[in-house]
Amino acid sequence: MSLPLLFSKKLIYTISWEDVTIDQQLLKLDHNSSILTIASAGDHLLNYVLEGVTHIHAVDTNPVQLYLVELKKLIISAYDFDVFWAFFGVGKVANYHRYFESLLPHLTPAARSFWSRKQHLFNPEGRGFYRYGTTGWLSRLLLFSIRRMGVEKSMTTLIHTEDIEIRQGLFEPLWDKMIQHWSIAWWIHPWALYLGGIPTSQQQSIGPLLPFLKHTLYTLLVEQQLSENPYWRLYWDGCYNPSFAPKHLQSNNFQRLKECINYISLGHSSLLDSLKNNCSTSYTHVNLLDHQDWLYNNSKGFAELKETWNRLNELPLVTKILFRSSYETAPWIDQLVSSNFRVNQMKRNELRNDRVYSYSSTYLISR
Numbered sequence: 001m002s003l004p005l006l007f008s009k010k011l012i013y014t015i016s017w018e019d020v021t022i023d024q025q026l027l028k029l030d031h032n033s034s035i036l037t038i039a040s041a042g043d044h045l046l047n048y049v050l051e052g053v054t055h056i057h058a059v060d061t062n063p064v065q066l067y068l069v070e071l072k073k074l075i076i077s078a079y080d081f082d083v084f085w086a087f088f089g090v091g092k093v094a095n096y097h098r099y100f101e102s103l104l105p106h107l108t109p110a111a112r113s114f115w116s117r118k119q120h121l122f123n124p125e126g127r128g129f130y131r132y133g134t135t136g137w138l139s140r141l142l143l144f145s146i147r148r149m150g151v152e153k154s155m156t157t158l159i160h161t162e163d164i165e166i167r168q169g170l171f172e173p174l175w176d177k178m179i180q181h182w183s184i185a186w187w188i189h190p191w192a193l194y195l196g197g198i199p200t201s202q203q204q205s206i207g208p209l210l211p212f213l214k215h216t217l218y219t220l221l222v223e224q225q226l227s228e229n230p231y232w233r234l235y236w237d238g239c240y241n242p243s244f245a246p247k248h249l250q251s252n253n254f255q256r257l258k259e260c261i262n263y264i265s266l267g268h269s270s271l272l273d274s275l276k277n278n279c280s281t282s283y284t285h286v287n288l289l290d291h292q293d294w295l296y297n298n299s300k301g302f303a304e305l306k307e308t309w310n311r312l313n314e315l316p317l318v319t320k321i322l323f324r325s326s327y328e329t330a331p332w333i334d335q336l337v338s339s340n341f342r343v344n345q346m347k348r349n350e351l352r353n354d355r356v357y358s359y360s361s362t363y364l365i366s367r
Contacts, residue, residue, distance in 0.1 A: 145186050174221075202290070284317050
């Protein structure tokens with residue numbers, strides 16, 4: 001299967017792989033904000049509406065990601081928090097067939113067809129929703145390799161040890177044992193990275209992968225405290241922990257979420273097509289996620305990247321554009337961004353509180 005086909009036909013992301021707390025710190029969203037972004041798994045959209053954003057338009061070229069967001073919107077509208085938590089907190093739903101019988105008629109035809117075939121992902125006798133999608137399959141592969149390495153107990157100890165000096169002492173022996181085991185090759189194999197939604201262009205831009213991986217693990221396991229990290233703990237445990245779940249999965253925010261869920265609109269298109277075809281003059285913020293990296297390394301993609309920025313530069317009300325990159329310095333930035341904007345580049349060492357900590361740089365473009 002070719003990579004373009006993989007990304008256009010499969011559920012890739014079961015969660016949005018960006019720290020929305022960092023998003024909010026940088027974008028400063030409020031009731032005056034209207035945002036254009038990529039749909040991904042939709043978690044960031046749900047968190048944005050909780051900040052009072054008046055309109056969010058989310059686009060994606062992969063329709064399956066839109067089917068997931070559509071399902072989340074419908075469950076929030078139709079049911080109470082306990083049902084929403086069962087679906088997207090735990091990922092296992094008792095009597096899931098009964099819920100889908102009620103949900104399917106209200107989905108768009110394409111989403112209805114998809115979820116009629118995939119409702120078993122929430123089967124309480126199965127692995128749980130977050131063990132599916134290609135990122136879920138990757139988590140299963142990595143957890144299997146951790147067990148084969150014989151470091152599962154050591155990693156669990158590191159996750160739950162509060163004293164940073166003890167964590168520092170535990171890390172090097174853990175890494176040495178991992179690096180000497182043959183299955184470490186799975187962690188940096190191109191197809192394993194594809195499962196995580198990392199295309200060839202990003203893999204190449206990161207540089208040597210093992211030092212990058214070690215630095216990432218050190219930051220997450222030692223400098224941060226992974227015990228309360230909702231992103232990585234999700235793939236460790238297979239479900240969210242209610243005591244440190246993201247805002248959109250906290251019961252006290254659910255009524256607000258229900259009231260604002262229709263502020264989110266969805267479009268099956270590229271970002272460029274959305275800018276071409278929709279009235280885009282009202283957007284105040286744009287979040288490109290890591291969209292830029294996907295377009296840079298070929299002539300057709302770069303032409304789209306250039307035209308996208310031509311249109312972004314012309315949006316009259318946009319005050320902030322956020323994106324992340326696997327490049328330490330995005331090679332297109334000086335060429336494509338208008339001088340009307342101020343570029344603030346943050347390398348990942350400057351955002352060590354980022355709980356995802358997977359990107360080499362974060363850019364905030366602002367007027």
